[in-house]
Amino acid sequence: MSAPGHTGGTAPARAAPWNDPAIRAIAFQLLLLAAVLYVGWMLYDNTTTNLAKRNIASGFGFMEQPAGFQIVQSLIPFSSADSYGKAFLVGLLNTALISAIGIVLATLVGFVVGVARLSKNWIVARMATVYVETLRNIPLLLQIFFWYFAVLRTMPSPRLSISPVDGIFLNQRGLYLPAPVTEPGFWLIPLALALGIAGAVGVSIWARRRLMATGRRFRSGWTGLALIVGLPVVAAVAAGLPLHWQLPELHGFNFTGGIVLIPEFMAVLVALSLYTASFIAEIVRGGILAVSKGQTEAASALGLPHGLTLRLVVIPQALRVIIPPLTSQYLNLLKNSSLGAAVGYPELVAVFAGTVLNQTGQAIEVIALTMAVYLTLSLIISAGMNWYNARKALVER
Amino acid sequence: MSEPHVFTPTPPQPPPSSLVGPVAWIRQNLFNGWLNSLLTVVALYLLYLTVPPIIDWALLSATFSGTDRSACAGSDGACWTFIKVRWGQVLYGFYPEAERWRPNLVFFAGLAGLIGVVPKTRWRKWLAGFLLLPYPVAAFILLCGGVFGLPSVETARWGGLTVTLVVAVTGIVASFPIGVVLALGRRSNMPIVRSVCVVFIEVVRGVPLISVLFMSSVMLPLFLPEGVNFNKLLRALIGVTLFTAAYMAEVVRGGLQAIPKGQYEGAKALGLGYWQAMGFIILPQALKLVIPGIVNSFISLFKDTTLVAIIGIFDLLGIVQAASKDANWLGLETEGYAFAALMFWIFCFSMSRMSLRLERKLDTGHRR
Numbered sequence: 001m002s003a004p005g006h007t008g009g010t011a012p013a014r015a016a017p018w019n020d021p022a023i024r025a026i027a028f029q030l031l032l033l034a035a036v037l038y039v040g041w042m043l044y045d046n047t048t049t050n051l052a053k054r055n056i057a058s059g060f061g062f063m064e065q066p067a068g069f070q071i072v073q074s075l076i077p078f079s080s081a082d083s084y085g086k087a088f089l090v091g092l093l094n095t096a097l098i099s100a101i102g103i104v105l106a107t108l109v110g111f112v113v114g115v116a117r118l119s120k121n122w123i124v125a126r127m128a129t130v131y132v133e134t135l136r137n138i139p140l141l142l143q144i145f146f147w148y149f150a151v152l153r154t155m156p157s158p159r160l161s162i163s164p165v166d167g168i169f170l171n172q173r174g175l176y177l178p179a180p181v182t183e184p185g186f187w188l189i190p191l192a193l194a195l196g197i198a199g200a201v202g203v204s205i206w207a208r209r210r211l212m213a214t215g216r217r218f219r220s221g222w223t224g225l226a227l228i229v230g231l232p233v234v235a236a237v238a239a240g241l242p243l244h245w246q247l248p249e250l251h252g253f254n255f256t257g258g259i260v261l262i263p264e265f266m267a268v269l270v271a272l273s274l275y276t277a278s279f280i281a282e283i284v285r286g287g288i289l290a291v292s293k294g295q296t297e298a299a300s301a302l303g304l305p306h307g308l309t310l311r312l313v314v315i316p317q318a319l320r321v322i323i324p325p326l327t328s329q330y331l332n333l334l335k336n337s338s339l340g341a342a343v344g345y346p347e348l349v350a351v352f353a354g355t356v357l358n359q360t361g362q363a364i365e366v367i368a369l370t371m372a373v374y375l376t377l378s379l380i381i382s383a384g385m386n387w388y389n390a391r392k393a394l395v396e397r
Numbered sequence: 398m399s400e401p402h403v404f405t406p407t408p409p410q411p412p413p414s415s416l417v418g419p420v421a422w423i424r425q426n427l428f429n430g431w432l433n434s435l436l437t438v439v440a441l442y443l444l445y446l447t448v449p450p451i452i453d454w455a456l457l458s459a460t461f462s463g464t465d466r467s468a469c470a471g472s473d474g475a476c477w478t479f480i481k482v483r484w485g486q487v488l489y490g491f492y493p494e495a496e497r498w499r500p501n502l503v504f505f506a507g508l509a510g511l512i513g514v515v516p517k518t519r520w521r522k523w524l525a526g527f528l529l530l531p532y533p534v535a536a537f538i539l540l541c542g543g544v545f546g547l548p549s550v551e552t553a554r555w556g557g558l559t560v561t562l563v564v565a566v567t568g569i570v571a572s573f574p575i576g577v578v579l580a581l582g583r584r585s586n587m588p589i590v591r592s593v594c595v596v597f598i599e600v601v602r603g604v605p606l607i608s609v610l611f612m613s614s615v616m617l618p619l620f621l622p623e624g625v626n627f628n629k630l631l632r633a634l635i636g637v638t639l640f641t642a643a644y645m646a647e648v649v650r651g652g653l654q655a656i657p658k659g660q661y662e663g664a665k666a667l668g669l670g671y672w673q674a675m676g677f678i679i680l681p682q683a684l685k686l687v688i689p690g691i692v693n694s695f696i697s698l699f700k701d702t703t704l705v706a707i708i709g710i711f712d713l714l715g716i717v718q719a720a721s722k723d724a725n726w727l728g729l730e731t732e733g734y735a736f737a738a739l740m741f742w743i744f745c746f747s748m749s750r751m752s753l754r755l756e757r758k759l760d761t762g763h764r765r
Contacts (some may be wrong), residue, residue, distance in 0.1 A: 029589040036593060043620045050619045112600040121433050122426040123440045137745035138738045139700040141707075142714055146738070148722070150730040256424065325705040335605035342707050353611050 007100050008224055049365065054361070060369075062360045063088070073262050084356050091351030092373060093321035098347060099334045099377075105273035105324075106333060110280025115287050119393055128281065135278040141339050143275055146269035148343040154265075157262045158254050167247040167258075175261040176248035185239040192235035193228070200224030264345035268337065276333045280326065287322035288314065331378050338374075348373060408726040455735070466725055479729045480736050483720050487736075490556015490711050497549060500559045503536040503557035507566075533570065550632040558740070560630070564702040564712065568637040569645075569695045575638070576645025577684075581675065583646065584653055601643035603653070606701055610636045614708045634707045641698050652683035685759060692752035696745050703741075713737055 017023050051058060063085035071078050075093045078086060116128035130361040135143070153172065156162065161169040161176075169176040200223070207220035236242070248258030290316050341350035348370060357366045415421055427437040457475025461481070469476035478489065479636035489497050509527045514521060518598065541548035555563070601609065613636030614669070627635070630744065656679055664674035706715035717733040 025587050029587050032593065033589055039749070046622050047619045049622075108584075120426065120429065121436050123444075124436050127440055127444070133746065134742065137696075137700075137749065138741045139714065139741055141701040141703040142734060142738055142741065145714070145718065146731075146734040150734050153729075154728070331603075337709075338605040338607045339704070341607065349605070349607055349611070351609060357611075358614065363619060366611050367616055370608055371600070371612075372603045374605060375600065376610065378603040 014239025020135035031277070038156060051364075056361045058362065058365070059226075060365055060375050062362055062365075065360075067356070068359070071351060072344075073265060073346055084360070086367070087356060088348075091348040092352075093347060094345070095334075095337055095347040095373075096274070096338075096343070096377075097338065098265065099337050102269055102272045102276065102333050102337065104328070105269070105332050106276035106280055108272060109277035113281035114279060114288070117281060118288060131276045132281050135275055136282075140271060140275045140336055143210070143271040143337055144267055144343055147271050148263060152263035154268050158250060161250075167245070169248055169250075169255060173254065173260070174263050175266060176255050177259045177261070178245040178247050179257065179259045181244055181246045183242040183244070184214055185242040186237045188235040189232050192231040198226040199227040199231070203227070212216050262345075264340065264343050266349075267343055268340040268345045272333060272336060272339075279294075279329050279332075283322055283325045283329065284318075287318040287320075290321045291317045316392070320389075323385060323389045323392060327382055327389075330381055330385070334377055334381065335374060401454065403424050411598070421636050431528065436606050442514070442718060452689065459763045475735070476729055477732065477736075479726050483716075486716050486720065487507070487557050489559050490716060491554040492550070492556070492559065496542070496550055498548075499539045499547070503539055504559075504562070507532065507536070528644070533567075533631050540586050552628050555630065557716045558713050560705070560710060560715045563565035564628075564634060564637055564705060565695065567634055568641045568698050568702070569691075571634075571638045573691075575642035577649050577680070579642060579646035580649035580653060583650055598643045598646050602647070606637075606704055607707060609640045610704060610708050612636065613639075629708070630710060631727055633708060633710055633745070637702070637705075644697075645691070646695055648687050648694055652685075652687035653679065655686055656683050687758040688759060689752045692748060692755065696748050696752070699744060699748070700728060700741065713740060 045390075048058075058162065064083050067084050067087045068080050069087075071087065071090050073094060075097060076086075076090060078090050113128045113131055116124050116252045117132065119125045119128070155170060155172045158169075158171045159175060161171040163169050166179045177217055202221050203218075204220040207218040211217060231323045246257050246299055248255040248260070295313050296309055299313045304312065338349040340347045344350060353366055355362060360366070373394055374395055404569045411417075414700045415424075428434045444464065446566070447448050452715050454474050456470055456474075459477055460472050461477050462468055464482060465478070465480045467478075467615045468478045473586060485497070489500055507528070510524055510532065514528065538548070540559075541550065541552070548758075557567055577737060579594050579598055579663060583598060585591050610633060613632045614629065617632050617635065621627075626760065660678055660682065661674065664678040669677065702712055703714040709715075711719060721730045721733045
């Protein structure tokens with residue numbers, strides 16, 4: 001209220017200090033700061049007293065100690081003699097693995113279902129609606145339990161495995177797949193693939209420049225595809241097919257060889273992808289519906305065929321609407337992967353906030369580190385998606 | 398002289414038979430082009446593969462009678478006897494049977510209150526006031542007991558749908574005021590207030606609920622002074638409330654941002670202070686805008702309550718999970734989960750329909 005009030009000849013009235021918004025704001029904030037600091041100090045004080053009484057160590061020294069437990073699935077070699085720090089890394093990698101595969105699967109299924117809901121085919125549209133309305137109204141944990149306890153754990157024993165194709169076996173212990181085994185000379189194939197991708201990118205840049213300069217089109221998509229697929233094939237043939245598949249084989253009561261996907265992994269992956277896909281489907285449908293009808297009509301008035309209309313007019317505009325909510329679904333998927341702990345999938349929460357916490361008792365450090373990891377991963381995903389969003393956003397002048 | 402020429406219009410022709418009627422509908426919607434025909438055939442085949450076996454399992458070959466496992470012997474359909482025998486636990490957990498009228502009373506009083514609040518009657522304000530203050534207190538006293546001659550029932554014995562509803566409703570009601578304060582704080586001009594709110598909201602939204610629940614069940618006892626101890630359910634409730642408050646704050650912030658600047662300026666021009674402007678002008682409009690968002694938060698909270706099963710509280714899912722481990726009823730996981738899924742689905746689906754209706758009903762302006 002510092003506005004000058006020229007009433008008569010008196011000096012402008014000044015508000016009393018306790019009525020001055022600026023002073024009030026400072027006082028209020030100091031009060032809040034004091035409260036926050038007091039609560040923090042109280043928590044710290046209580047915690048140190050409690051920890052001292054229970055003889056629990058503090059600090060991150062425990063990360064060096066041997067873990068003394070096994071982990072059923074690990075991307076890096078891990079034994080019980082390795083440290084807690086390495087167990088943390090294993091859990092982190094398992095979280096990253098299931099989130100990455102889950103995001104890809106959920107996006108694919110979600111886009112297909114979302115487009116299917118808009119299909120002119122009545123049955124297809126209805127089936128997609130039933131899919132979305134069923135899955136997104138059932139708790140994710142329930143779905144994980146269903147896939148794990150009701151479907152995968154009731155599979156037959158290894159001797160009676162279900163084998164749809166030779167070399168693929170599904171049983172109680174998981175899904176057994178043939179494992180690729182590389183032979184000398186295999187390095188040529190990744191090299192050829194890298195060259196192919198580089199070539200495809202180069203061709204598409206050149207084609208775009210030429211289109212801008214001369215207006216002549218070049219089928220850069222097909223050329224790029226031919227480069228990416230063709231070069232590795234040529235390399236593989238030239239090196240004499242340096243790869244063979246090692247099939248899983250039944251020895252006694254169990255399979256050896258091949259890759260095994262443990263049931264915990266499959267249950268969490270399937271439930272997580274299908275659940276998130278139902279939300280992504282709604283986002284995709286909303287995004288496509290948000291492109292006004294005039295846009296498609298104008299495109300067909302210009303004589304664009306249906307495919308080009310979709311690719312050049314509808315999808316770029318729909319993506320702008322789709323991307324922000326899609327990001328939050330990816331973040332949800334990442335955070336929901338922690339539910340793997342409920343069925344024993346060894347991801348970060350199960351390994352670190354579960355087993356390690358129980359063994360060391362250092363709740364504060366363990367929980368803080370776990371939360372910090374999720375926060376960091378969330379920030380990375382949202383930064384990546386923001387960058388993509390900024391590229392796709394409408395350029396306004 | 399001939400008769401004056403009278404114009405008699407020819408009656409309109411019926412549309413060609415290829416454009417009306419069920420056959421035409423099928424042709425236009427299902428067999429329009431080879432791709433569509435292929436899709437229809439594939440879809441029909443998929444339906445044929447899935448729907449008849451499910452109906453057969455769940456209804457036709459299912460067992461509903463009997464009181465023990467032997468009733469289901471020799472049938473390859475669902476064994477709903479399992480659910481029938483466990484029905485009391487599914488609804489109330491281990492709440493003593495003689496006292497089950499208490500959760501019933503709380504539930505139906507709450508439901509009646511909610512239904513009564515919807516139509517515009519003169520009792521509406523009183524009813525809303527009752528639901529907001531005396532009702533939660535009365536519900537708490539009724540459920541816990543220990544006073545007025547009601548036998549005490551400790552929370553460890555609560556379970557089933559009762560706990561699911563208690564956690565969800567308490568979570569949403571308790572998180573609402575916190576969420577409003579956080580949202581106002583996030584839009585405040587005071588840097589310290591704003592940063593405290595932003596840090597809280599973003600940290601909580603960046604971590605999974607399960608880690609918040611772990612925190613409240615493992616770390617809360619460490620944070621508290623000697624002798625202060627919470628029971629497990631209350632610890633879970635604190636975790637759920639703080640978690641939901643952060644999401645609620647973002648929902649409310651959406652509403653605050655949708656209010657045109659003129660409203661803020663108008664309130665200031667009338668000489669209203671901050672709290673008056675918020676309480677009389679901004680919040681009534683903003684909260685009305687975000688009612689559908691609040692219902693959506695409630696739906697996701699309702700689904701998330703299942704996570705308390707992980708920290709050892711027997712909610713609806715936890716009870717079903719425990720029941721399927723019973724040695725007499727092994728191998729009936731599918732029935733248990735299917736039933737729990739149906740219950741959750743009914744609640745969540747009806748709430749999402751309600752949210753859609755509210756959205757349409759409340760859509761009365763502010764669209765620019």
